[in-house]
Amino acid sequence: MEHLTQLFIDAGILMLTGMVFVFAFLGLLVIFINNVLLKLANAYPDPIIQSKRPARANNAKVSQQGVSPSIVAAISSAVSQYRQQHRKK
Amino acid sequence: MEHLTQLFIDAGILMLTGMVFVFAFLGLLVIFINNVLLKLANAYPDPIIQSKRPARANNAKVSQQGVSPSIVAAISSAVSQYRQQHRKK
Amino acid sequence: MEHLTQLFIDAGILMLTGMVFVFAFLGLLVIFINNVLLKLANAYPDPIIQSKRPARANNAKVSQQGVSPSIVAAISSAVSQYRQQHRKK
Amino acid sequence: MESLNTLWMSTGLANFELGQVIMMLVGCLLLFLAIVKDFEPLLLVPMGFGAILTNIPVAGFSEAGGLLYYIYHAGIETGIFPLIIFMGVGAMTDFGALIANPKTLFLGAAAQFGIFSTLFGAIALNAIPGIEFTMKDASAIAIIGGADGPTAIFLASKLAPELLGAIAVAAYSYMALVPIIQPPIMKAFTTEEERKIEMAQLRHVTKIEKVVFPLGVLMMTIFFLPAATPLVGMFCLGNLMRECGVVDRLSGTAQNELINITTIFLGLGVGSKLSADKFLNIETLGILALGAVAFSIGTASGVLMAKLMNKVSKEKVNPLIGAAGVSAVPMAARVANKVGLEANPHNFLLMHAMGPNVAGVLGSAVAAGILLALVG
Amino acid sequence: MESLNTLWMSTGLANFELGQVIMMLVGCLLLFLAIVKDFEPLLLVPMGFGAILTNIPVAGFSEAGGLLYYIYHAGIETGIFPLIIFMGVGAMTDFGALIANPKTLFLGAAAQFGIFSTLFGAIALNAIPGIEFTMKDASAIAIIGGADGPTAIFLASKLAPELLGAIAVAAYSYMALVPIIQPPIMKAFTTEEERKIEMAQLRHVTKIEKVVFPLGVLMMTIFFLPAATPLVGMFCLGNLMRECGVVDRLSGTAQNELINITTIFLGLGVGSKLSADKFLNIETLGILALGAVAFSIGTASGVLMAKLMNKVSKEKVNPLIGAAGVSAVPMAARVANKVGLEANPHNFLLMHAMGPNVAGVLGSAVAAGILLALVG
Amino acid sequence: MESLNTLWMSTGLANFELGQVIMMLVGCLLLFLAIVKDFEPLLLVPMGFGAILTNIPVAGFSEAGGLLYYIYHAGIETGIFPLIIFMGVGAMTDFGALIANPKTLFLGAAAQFGIFSTLFGAIALNAIPGIEFTMKDASAIAIIGGADGPTAIFLASKLAPELLGAIAVAAYSYMALVPIIQPPIMKAFTTEEERKIEMAQLRHVTKIEKVVFPLGVLMMTIFFLPAATPLVGMFCLGNLMRECGVVDRLSGTAQNELINITTIFLGLGVGSKLSADKFLNIETLGILALGAVAFSIGTASGVLMAKLMNKVSKEKVNPLIGAAGVSAVPMAARVANKVGLEANPHNFLLMHAMGPNVAGVLGSAVAAGILLALVG
Numbered sequence A, B, C: 001m002e003h004l005t006q007l008f009i010d011a012g013i014l015m016l017t018g019m020v021f022v023f024a025f026l027g028l029l030v031i032f033i034n035n036v037l038l039k040l041a042n043a044y045p046d047p048i049i050q051s052k053r054p055a056r057a058n059n060a061k062v063s064q065q066g067v068s069p070s071i072v073a074a075i076s077s078a079v080s081q082y083r084q085q086h087r088k089k
Numbered sequence D, E, F: 001m002e003s004l005n006t007l008w009m010s011t012g013l014a015n016f017e018l019g020q021v022i023m024m025l026v027g028c029l030l031l032f033l034a035i036v037k038d039f040e041p042l043l044l045v046p047m048g049f050g051a052i053l054t055n056i057p058v059a060g061f062s063e064a065g066g067l068l069y070y071i072y073h074a075g076i077e078t079g080i081f082p083l084i085i086f087m088g089v090g091a092m093t094d095f096g097a098l099i100a101n102p103k104t105l106f107l108g109a110a111a112q113f114g115i116f117s118t119l120f121g122a123i124a125l126n127a128i129p130g131i132e133f134t135m136k137d138a139s140a141i142a143i144i145g146g147a148d149g150p151t152a153i154f155l156a157s158k159l160a161p162e163l164l165g166a167i168a169v170a171a172y173s174y175m176a177l178v179p180i181i182q183p184p185i186m187k188a189f190t191t192e193e194e195r196k197i198e199m200a201q202l203r204h205v206t207k208i209e210k211v212v213f214p215l216g217v218l219m220m221t222i223f224f225l226p227a228a229t230p231l232v233g234m235f236c237l238g239n240l241m242r243e244c245g246v247v248d249r250l251s252g253t254a255q256n257e258l259i260n261i262t263t264i265f266l267g268l269g270v271g272s273k274l275s276a277d278k279f280l281n282i283e284t285l286g287i288l289a290l291g292a293v294a295f296s297i298g299t300a301s302g303v304l305m306a307k308l309m310n311k312v313s314k315e316k317v318n319p320l321i322g323a324a325g326v327s328a329v330p331m332a333a334r335v336a337n338k339v340g341l342e343a344n345p346h347n348f349l350l351m352h353a354m355g356p357n358v359a360g361v362l363g364s365a366v367a368a369g370i371l372l373a374l375v376g
């Protein structure tokens, strides 16, 4: 009985220490994000990727050069069929 | 010589036991298939997959909406070229 | 000091032996390529792969059967879009 | 004749013990749950299969020289397999939602109360005759509340290998049951109004933040809890490989082939611990019961923490995402999203719930480290 | 000067023994057969290469600390590599044709007579001076008749590791020679009429049958032949992963990267057993001869069994598919199809021959289990 | 209270030693170089990470039972990981350019003077108090001049494991610095006119040449330098699998998943050798200095050899491609191409430089074999 009481006390201490520690640790991580990461984000913002824009513009242009919707439909259906056949992998 | 005779007898017994066992085992498997699996197949038939039908119907419709065969040929040739280029992997 | 001198002598011998050996080894490989491989290449030339020609001829034929350039443009754009989407893997 | 007798004596039928039959049925049950009910099949299929193999009489899969013996001792006893899995999970994890809304870390922290309160429960079960859990056993059981498979397997293999089978079964079963266990608890602790709370769109997170984040986590773990560094370290390595952008082929392999290969063998090896003498006892029942309690408490703690945060902070969070703090990635986040949609069809919580969800992974790895440091 | 002498003494030229030279030529022959003749290249390329490496003087590939030493002892002596391969083969195997026409199991059973009759032959060879085969040796040799590489390697590594090299060479060589060995035997034992028999289209096999089948096979093996469970178990695990539909990523890895990696090392490890002292003796000649006999008897037994079945059953089978019962998947099935087409251009036997073909895999795994149980 | 104290005593903060902090910074530096400067990231990311992990106090990553301990002893001490990498590199290497222009082998040979001259330098450093390099140490250091990562790791693990960390750091760092180290040396030893030399287009190389080439290299290594056969043998196996055309799935796996998996663990294992006691000493400075010298001498030797060849041969080679003889595939070849384009915008040297580049790989493997044979 006494043994069990001791175990309970140990478990209680462990629970307390554990929860305090977990909160402290993840709390520090909040501070880390808000202070270190945010500053880094401001100092080194992601470069704006413009390289792909022209490609899309091109595509759009092609569509406007008089390709009829039925052709586009045919192509998308061909591509989707192709995808279905290759979906397995 | 006597030793060899004994080995032959052992080999014969092993052969007999082995073949009987193999036939019994695979025979039981026949029974298992005919009785257990067939009943399971009747109880739980494969669901009929209808979800893909509409997609195909769509494709068919597209084809009927006046896409000329030459376009279809062009597309299939494009796809097959694409496949050839990517066949390696 | 004497110890170091000995090490230097050893290193010198090692350097000499090593460089001679490396040159001899790779030199033999030159002889191997010029004599064995070249003869093999002449004896067993690569087969000329003609099997794919007809396919391309077909494609060409299709192109000539009155598929307009705009369609071809549409298809290539579809394929390149498809490739872009699947580039990741 | 003698040959026939030898053959008969070598059959399973002549050597079966009841416990083995029952454990094979348990293995079949795991396969059924995995295949038909879609319960965490990636681990439960090999694990259920391993449970069947290890209980085959005569075959000796788990005795010296047997396949499962090698797998267990080389991969699980050493901790290597769970750590490789954790690296792969790291390579699959996107911390963007967490970085964009760091407050959600507190939700992931709160949900770990499921772990530590279960410690108490496990010790309390010692009152039942036939159950005798040491503090190590109790810690290994409590980690089920972390809802994180590899963490549970890693800790159990270090603290209580003889309970590993039951703990893994409980952990993965409850992870699969998240869509059933969590919603009633989530609804019980929230009002309709609270569930309708919509959250602001998350800010864009830059590449450098994502690259530095795993390194920051690692550094903090090194400073404050080295015992957690095997788990956290491999996780951060995987995540760094994912985000740094220069080793995509390593990251791809860690997320695919390497984790797949390891999962097959991890499952088989864990299954090999499902032998009758280690599983068929009252302790297993206790572990299963404690696991359910741990999940429920963790869920409730996360939800209540969210409500508490709403009391003190002006920017409201939907308390449903607190439930995702138990980890069980990405199931728990999906559940939060689904329950949110039920209350408000325009309420898409998935991305918001990913924050506490991945915070829960870190939280339970930290909790495992604490238990290793204090009890191990 | 001394340095030059040390260098000379460390060259291969100064240390070659005749046996090593011959074994390297054997390795080159295997590479030639694999690369130019397309003889089972996936195994014979690494195996031929391993044969060359293991016979290099001074280098010590197969001595303690050498690469092949580690590969052999960690992967082949333990049985791990053949079992992983077998799992991958299971994940590649479709039992649909077998389930649709279960009678073909008898064809797979009959073909195992190639194994058991070879036992006799191996013992008979003891009459030749210089050959001394124990019953274990004879069993390991006989399994060549199973026409199944991993099974042969697994059994030989358990029963007669010193014969492993020759057995593996024989098994894979004859598997590659199936298109040459089988047709004359098939034609000798069948009439033109019989070869023209067309078979009814196979019924559709449902998903549940395919999922339950590997489990049923496993259960029967557990009940009746636990000694076969390592082989059959891993095979069924692979097949279950394939069919269950919920672990496609594990199944894909088992069929591709995992089996590829293992094949490279299995080949190298088996090749390391091709050392002069173990291969260059009269016993190897005996093994090669017995292997050819085993294949021929297995082929004939399958064909004759099919003819016997046609006597008693109303639904006729084309006896050619009986030859596919030796396994050698899928080569033997293709050979049956080809010989069938020669007799009747509308006779497509490929799918029908897949039934006995995969039955042969099970049959030889069962036979290996029997030999392990009774002789091992 | 006691619990808090235990927890504090288990933190990193309470146990840090200065050396560990410095080594972690070294690890971070390696990560920085890899991620931001793109210095050989595939190895330096896991290696830098391993350096951090191994220096964590209390965690014991590199002590018995720790993850890095297992990785190092199973994969690096045995030589298995570098050999698998080398097989993968072989499967990635196209010897076409070398076979088309075999003279370039002499360039690859000349560049090995970087290795052997560094031997001298390493011995000379013994004059500095605090440095004591044996001939084994000197050989392991000299191999840095080979500019080939797996070769350096393999040789260092055999001859001087305690220097492995510093040697690997130096080898990979200088390989990454090739675009900075080489151009000034290349320009110093060549005239503008020489850099403008255009080379004739390479002849077509047939399939049979590419298949027989690795076998020829292997045979010559067996005859003359068996000590190099582990490295050269695995390299040739990979290359044979690539070229033979019948085992594409093995070749693909060797080039992708297998090499990726091994690279992760090789990096971690090598990083585990970056512990304070083995790295933070004057010897490391010596090794870094010698590595730079070795690279420079190798580059110059290759260029000078090309100039010498132009004196005796009528078909001129551009001396810039001699610099590619140090290996560092394919970086050194690209540098040669770039410097060539600067002198003559129509001068595309890339394919021509691939010849000496892959010759350098063979050359340094041969040099490693010589060092193993004479010193090991």
Ligand code: NA
Residues within 6 Å of the ligand: D145, D146, D147, D148, D325, D326, D327, D328, D360, D361, D362, D363, D364, D365
């Ligand atoms: Na968790």
Ligand code: NA
Residues within 6 Å of the ligand: E145, E146, E147, E148, E325, E326, E327, E328, E360, E361, E362, E363, E364, E365
């Ligand atoms: Na068979």
Ligand code: NA
Residues within 6 Å of the ligand: F145, F146, F147, F148, F325, F326, F327, F328, F360, F361, F362, F363, F364, F365
């Ligand atoms: Na080199």
